Amino acid sequence: MHLETTTNKHGRPFQRRTINAYVNAGKALSNWLGASQHVNAAGVVLESFTDVDVSTLNHYFRWWYETKDVPKSQDGQGGYTGGVNTQQRNLRPLFLYLADEYGHPNPYNDAKLQRYAAPQLGKPKTLSxxxxxxxxxxxxxxxxxxxxxxxxxxxxxxxxxxxxxxxxxxxxxxxxxxxxxxxxxxxxxxxxxxxxxxxxxxxxxxxxxxxxxxxxxxxxxxxxxxxxxxxxxxxxxxxxxxxxxxxxxxxxxxxxxxxxxxxxxxxxxxxxxxxxxxxxxxxxxxxxxxxxxxxxxxxxxxxxxxxxxxxxxxxxxxxxxx
CATH class of the missing domain: 1.10.443.10 (Intergrase catalytic core)
Incomplete structure (x- = not known):
């Protein structure tokens, strides 16, 4: 509901596919948190997004990179399939929302957050x-x-x-x-x-x-x-x-x-x-x-x-x- 009633940085409504991408990123993080007993830097067992700190996100993004970012070169293509960079970008609005609405410290503002670069894309293929x-x-x-x-x-x-x-x-x-x-x-x-x-x-x-x-x-x-x-x-x-x-x-x-x-x-x-x-x-x-x-x-x-x-x-x- 929040994304459907706000605008992007250009003052325009979010596209439905953008909203879906942000929601799916949040669901993926939620599933990861629920899959095992993760603990943040303060020793708190993670039960909700407000328990997530920068060390947790670093752990999550490394897990995503190692399990989801499969090199496309195995299929004869360049780049990566998992998109940890995309996942990192799509989670940012969630923590901006938590910071604005609930005062939760935004881990994206922490210099210790490990940033993942977007994959280098090959030349786009032109159809004959x-x-x-x-x-x-x-x-x-x-x-x-x-x-x-x-x-x-x-x-x-x-x-x-x-x-x-x-x-x-x-x-x-x-x-x-x-x-x-x-x-x-x-x-x-x-x-x-x-x-x-x-x-x-x-x-x-x-x-x-x-x-x-x-x-x-x-x-x-x-x-x-x-x-x-x-x-x-x-x-x-x-x-x-x-x-x-x-x-x-x-x-x-x-x-x-x-x-x-x-x-x-x-x-x-x-x-x-x-x-x-x-x-x-x-x-x-x-x-x-x-x-x-x-x-x-x-x-x-x-x-x-x-x-x-x-x-x-x-x-x-x-x-x-x-």
Whole structure:
């Protein structure tokens, strides 16, 4: 309830996924405390969060690192799977709350708290043109592909190719579409984006057509009139959540003959950035569309194919000397 009635450091309500992440971090700590008789530096058996001191947190985070942070290199990937750095960040609001409401000393203010750095991330993987085309073809409009689920999934996949984050897509309302002008609008989700106002997203003609078809079949949904959410579930279910979008992407990739482990909804964001940069769209324009204020984000999203784009750019110059 506390997180649902307060705002973040940017003065905006917390996103539901953020709230869930903070709550789950607290539950994980609670489960650890209840699993065995831990004692803090004062010799007190830990029974609640207010018994937790800096030595307890150091013990907990070391346990998390040793048991949860499994190197992804075992799977041929970089970084770590457990995310002790994320766990450490997600627990911080709990102890800020306890300090504000109950005067409990905040262990995060103690210099003895051991900090864990975020894992070094490798280059994000860009989806190939063949992959995107094949996945789109699975749901492409046709005589036997006009049911609600197929038409919706195709529109979803098309919107993913426009570079939106999963949360931005799932938060779309019907009124956010401006299809005559080939745009839709999204409200920035985090404070580092360039405005608290909605920003327009230019759409490809094929995306507009896919959305028009989806809006037609959407009128047959039981919640079509009562729900403002653009994306509704199959069989009359409520609006889509992230888990549903995640599995839609995985399932359609597998149907197209690809390994579903190689793609997530966010993969399309990196691919979008590469596509635009490769087509000659300026970095300034890419940043404006995505709502980025830092060039670091542009470099991050365009990293995977940066060398190939540079090679293509030089080759396109032809002979520089006769």
């Amino acid at each position: 043109e063949e992959f995107v085309q094949d996945v789109l073809s699975i749901t492409a409009w046709g005589p036997e592909r006009r049911d609600f689920g197929t038409v919706r999934d195709h529109a979803l996949l098309r919107v993913l190719t426009e570079g939106l984050r999963a949360e931005e897509i799932l938060n779309l309302r019907v009124q956010d579409l401006d299809l005559p002008n080939r745009t839709l609008v999204v409200v920035p989700l985090k404070g580092q984006r360039n405005s608290v106002d909605a920003r327009p997203i230019p759409l490809q003609p094929s995306t507009v057509k896919a959305l028009q078809r989806y809006l037609r079949v959407r009128t047959t949904h039981p919640l079509a009139e009562s729900s403002p959410s653009l994306w509704l579930g199959t069989y009359g279910r409520k609006p889509l959540r992230y888990k549903a979008l995640y599995w839609i992407v995985k399932r359609r990739a597998e149907q197209a003959g690809y390994d579903p482990d190689e793609v997530t909804p966010h993969s399309f964001c990196h691919t979008w950035a590469h596509d635009l940069l490769d087509a000659g769209v300026s970095g300034e324009n890419v940043m404006a569309i995505r709502g980025w204020t830092s060039p670091a984000m542009l470099r991050r999203y365009g990293a995977d194919q940066a060398s190939q784009r540079a090679i293509n750019a030089v080759h396109n110059l032809g002979d520089r000397y006769s």
